[in-house]
Amino acid sequence: MNSSAIDHCAPTGFFARRRRKRLHSIMRRRPELPEYSKRAIVFAPHQDDEVLGCGGTIIKKIAHGADVDIVFMTNGRRSHAGMMEVSDLIALRETEALNAARVLGVAADRVSIFDLPDGKLNEHRDEGTEQVRDILARLCPEEVYVPSRYDGPDDHLATYQFVMDALNTLKQTPRIVEYAVWFWHHWPWVRPDKRIVRSPIRAVANAVLRPMRMYREFNVCVDISSERDQKLAALAAHESQVQRLMPNCEWPILSDVSDGAWVAACTQDIEIFSVRNV
Numbered sequence: 514m515n516s517s518a519i520d521h522c523a524p525t526g527f528f529a530r531r532r533r534k535r536l537h538s539i540m541r542r543r544p545e546l547p548e549y550s551k552r553a554i555v556f557a558p559h560q561d562d563e564v565l566g567c568g569g570t571i572i573k574k575i576a577h578g579a580d581v582d583i584v585f586m587t588n589g590r591r592s593h594a595g596m597m598e599v600s601d602l603i604a605l606r607e608t609e610a611l612n613a614a615r616v617l618g619v620a621a622d623r624v625s626i627f628d629l630p631d632g633k634l635n636e637h638r639d640e641g642t643e644q645v646r647d648i649l650a651r652l653c654p655e656e657v658y659v660p661s662r663y664d665g666p667d668d669h670l671a672t673y674q675f676v677m678d679a680l681n682t683l684k685q686t687p688r689i690v691e692y693a694v695w696f697w698h699h700w701p702w703v704r705p706d707k708r709i710v711r712s713p714i715r716a717v718a719n720a721v722l723r724p725m726r727m728y729r730e731f732n733v734c735v736d737i738s739s740e741r742d743q744k745l746a747a748l749a750a751h752e753s754q755v756q757r758l759m760p761n762c763e764w765p766i767l768s769d770v771s772d773g774a775w776v777a778a779c780t781q782d783i784e785i786f787s788v789r790n791v
């Protein structure tokens with residue numbers, strides 16, 4: 514979705530459209546990620562974050578011959594808790610994660626799923642950091658993808674912190690690439706969803722601070738126009754997140770968030786990153 518196509522579900526109004534167009538064009542002029550062929554690990558809190566945050570860039574890296582591993586920090590047991598058996602839900606999310614990885618070009622033996630509880634990663638700091646440390650020590654990546662430190666939900670922030678802590682103990686200094694997922698959930702990209710941002714003051718603060726952060730912190734932009742269809746196909750492989758598998762119940766899907774504007778923001782023709790150790 515390019516900046517004009519996003520307009521059908523994002524906030525309307527002259528000022529919102531103009532602001533969005535301006536931010537998109539500023540980001541588009543950011544330097545591109547150098548050396549796509551670097552060996553990488555993508556750490557994703559949940560099954561779908563790897564696609565939403567950096568799916569297009571993974572596709573580009575694979576095309577450039579890079580080895581890419583994907584590590585899911587949690588087992589996905591919470592997304593539809595109470596709507597199906599927990600063990601079935603965990604198995605389904607695993608199958609979907611492997612299918613999505615295959616669409617991105619990542620083989621099943623390069624996908625790891627930690628059995629840590631979805632939504633409670635923070636309560637497993639030592640265990641999580643140790644597992645991240647083991648995988649970093651084994652693979653010695655040249656590049657590490659993590660959710661932005663400004664991204665939002667606790668599992669995303671915990672993932673960032675576990676990876677940073679593990680890198681510090683290992684004294685490894687790969688290129689750090691922070692990607693945006695929930696970071697996009699602010700005006701002018703979306704009308705904040707009250708189920709996610711409950712306080713109106715927080716929504717206003719995000720609308721002011723996040724564009725400033727976007728401008729200041731996100732220093733790299735990858736044009737994924739050519740990879741976008743493949744990214745959308747990978748997202749579609751996370752069926753439980755994009756289709757109501759049980760139509761007669763309140764099965765939540767990604768496009769429920771802000772009437773589809775958030776997922777549209779995550780699947781634009783660009784992916785933005787805050788990159789260190791370039």
Ligand SMILES: [Zn+2]
Pocket residue numbers: 558559562669
């Ligand atoms: Zn997530």
